[in-house]
Amino acid sequence: MSGLFDPLKIRGCTFRNRAWVSPMCQYSAEDGLPNSWHLVQLGKLAVGGAGLVMAEATAVVPTGLISPYDTGIWNDAQVDAWSGIVEFIKEQGAAAGVQLGHAGRKASTSPTWDGTRFVEEADGGWEPVGPSAIGFGPLPSPRALSTEETAAVPGHFAEAAVRADRAGFDVVEIHAAHGYLIHQYLSPLSNLREDRYGGSFDNRVRLLLEVAEAVRQVWPDEKPLFVRVSATDWVERGWDVEETVLAAQLLRERGVDLIDCSSGGAAPDARIPVGPGYQVEFADRVRRDARVATAAVGMITEAEQANEVIAAGRADAVFIARELLRQPNWPLLAASELGVPIDWPLQFRTARPRSVK
Numbered sequence: 001m002s003g004l005f006d007p008l009k010i011r012g013c014t015f016r017n018r019a020w021v022s023p024m025c026q027y028s029a030e031d032g033l034p035n036s037w038h039l040v041q042l043g044k045l046a047v048g049g050a051g052l053v054m055a056e057a058t059a060v061v062p063t064g065l066i067s068p069y070d071t072g073i074w075n076d077a078q079v080d081a082w083s084g085i086v087e088f089i090k091e092q093g094a095a096a097g098v099q100l101g102h103a104g105r106k107a108s109t110s111p112t113w114d115g116t117r118f119v120e121e122a123d124g125g126w127e128p129v130g131p132s133a134i135g136f137g138p139l140p141s142p143r144a145l146s147t148e149e150t151a152a153v154p155g156h157f158a159e160a161a162v163r164a165d166r167a168g169f170d171v172v173e174i175h176a177a178h179g180y181l182i183h184q185y186l187s188p189l190s191n192l193r194e195d196r197y198g199g200s201f202d203n204r205v206r207l208l209l210e211v212a213e214a215v216r217q218v219w220p221d222e223k224p225l226f227v228r229v230s231a232t233d234w235v236e237r238g239w240d241v242e243e244t245v246l247a248a249q250l251l252r253e254r255g256v257d258l259i260d261c262s263s264g265g266a267a268p269d270a271r272i273p274v275g276p277g278y279q280v281e282f283a284d285r286v287r288r289d290a291r292v293a294t295a296a297v298g299m300i301t302e303a304e305q306a307n308e309v310i311a312a313g314r315a316d317a318v319f320i321a322r323e324l325l326r327q328p329n330w331p332l333l334a335a336s337e338l339g340v341p342i343d344w345p346l347q348f349r350t351a352r353p354r355s356v357k
């Protein structure tokens with residue numbers, strides 16, 4: 001039986017524990033370049049004891065940014081900017097990951113604190129693209145990508161993965177969740193295509209599988225590859241858990257090492273039963289039925305709760321987002337609470353609770 005603070009080895013990467021930083025957009029970049037904000041924000045989470053620090057959804061092409069202020073990894077200047085951040089994270093003993101994404105029809109929006117409005121071209125926005133010309137909520141209809149344009153998307157992800165390797169990242173996560181481009185192809189709610197990328201399950205899952213194959217081909221063998229999925233759209237006739245399990249099996253066969261199980265984002269009117277650990281059931285189900293490692297995410301905030309998810313074999317790791325914004329040293333404190341002796345940063349030793357040897 002493993003616990004939250006047992007190491008986890010995937011391919012050539014040993015994570016010091018299973019309390020991981022979930023990707024979180026900071027809306028604080030310019031020209032896709034991470035800066036000192038990202039260094040401090042991600043760096044302090046590495047100092048705080050996380051096993052993996054996953055950088056925010058990072059666009060593989062400029063039109064794949066969610067807002068004009070997101071990070072990117074489509075050019076060499078961005079590789080250089082990331083590499084210093086990655087180096088610092090790794091110096092603290094954490095693994096460094098980056099989530100590669102394309103916003104699709106949810107692109108060209110303002111930061112969440114501005115209400116996720118559409119940003120017009122005159123204000124630095126651009127025309128969003130998607131599988132079909134169906135807008136999300138109040139956002140405008142995207143331009144539907146042609147078959148050839150869709151077939152080019154995996155290449156963009158692969159080029160980004162090559163750059164992520166050059167920047168020194170240990171882990172790449174393909175963002176196929178939360179209603180962004182790849183999820184838009186998966187979900188029958190946003191994908192009404194009649195070519196080989198739309199219609200049947202095999203066609204809707206094609207883009208995700210092609211992206212996974214293209215990335216796996218260039219991403220070093222010794223480095224883990226993750227995929228974040230929305231396990232369900234939480235609406236009738238949407239993408240569901242059964243399809244997620246099938247997709248996870250196909251991803252495992254293509255060398256994907258872990259499925260990070262989130263949910264939602266495809267339907268603005270979905271009624272989601274949010275509560276403590278509300279998505280753990282998806283990590284559990286995919287782990288059992290697709291026989292692949294999984295991570296759980298979503299309102300995991302307590303040490304005992306996180307430890308129990310791992311100890312019960314419901315997931316191999318947990319991703320934590322908002323609780324780490326509140327308490328960046330959560331992993332250090334959680335280890336104390338669970339009575340597990342772990343190394344504290346030398347600079348923090350005088351603050352270590354006395355009960356911990």
Ligand SMILES: Cc1cc2nc3c(=O)[nH]c(=O)nc-3n(C[C@H](O)[C@H](O)[C@H](O)COP(=O)(O)O)c2cc1C
Nearest residue numbers: 022023024025056057297298299300320321322323
């Ligand atoms: C500020 C913020 C930014 C986020 N950005 C991303 C992102 O870039 N990629 C992603 O997959 N999820 C993103 N999420 C979702 C989180 O990774 C996580 O799945 C969600 O917040 C639920 O976990 P929590 O209850 O621990 O916060 C974001 C969440 C927050 C709060």
